[in-house]
Amino acid sequence: MCVDQSCRRCGVGVALGLKVLEFAATHGYSSVVLGTTAYSPAAHQLYQRLGFRCVGVTNGYITPGARRSFLTQIFYRVRHHHYSLDVHNRKITLNGEDSRQERN
Numbered sequence: 863m864c865v866d867q868s869c870r871r872c873g874v875g876v877a878l879g880l881k882v883l884e885f886a887a888t889h890g891y892s893s894v895v896l897g898t899t900a901y902s903p904a905a906h907q908l909y910q911r912l913g914f915r916c917v918g919v920t921n922g923y924i925t926p927g928a929r930r931s932f933l934t935q936i937f938y939r940v941r942h943h944h945y946s947l948d949v950h951n952r953k954i955t956l957n958g959e960d961s962r963q964e965r966n
């Protein structure tokens with residue numbers, strides 16, 4: 863997910879995330895998983911606010927199918943955070959308060 867810099871902190875990220883969760887609920891998915899290599903706190907806070915929880919971290923992550931030189935492997939260490947959300951019982955934080963949204 864990426865929001866244009868001039869439009870950040872206006873709720874676009876939350877709106878996009880909620881759209882994904884709405885799609886998952888409507889189509890009967892039980893969970894949504896995502897991964898991010900973002901270093902800035904913005905993405906992590908957004909996903910946590912949408913109700914995702916971090917279920918693991920992979921150090922030295924390499925995108926499947928990608929190749930990296932030996933030097934890149936030594937100096938460029940990517941941390942990949944794995945997030946998961948239970949669609950049936952999701953919890954979202956709005957305006958600093960928690961509210962539980964049940965699937966219809």
Ligand SMILES: CC(C)(COP(=O)(O)OP(=O)(O)OC[C@H]1O[C@@H](n2cnc3c(N)ncnc32)[C@H](O)[C@@H]1OP(=O)(O)O)[C@@H](O)C(=O)NCCC(=O)NCCS
Pocket residue numbers: 863864865866869870871872873874875876877897898899900902903904905907908909911
């Ligand atoms: C992460 C990103 C998509 C968020 O989009 P956004 O439209 O700004 O997000 P929202 O306005 O809906 O913000 C929702 C919440 O996310 C968190 N958040 C967003 N930007 C933040 C920042 N710069 N610092 C800390 N928290 C932040 C806050 O909890 C925020 O709620 P608040 O504004 O009430 O405090 C956007 O910052 C972005 O495009 N970043 C660069 C790309 C990236 O890192 N993408 C994720 C890779 S997987």
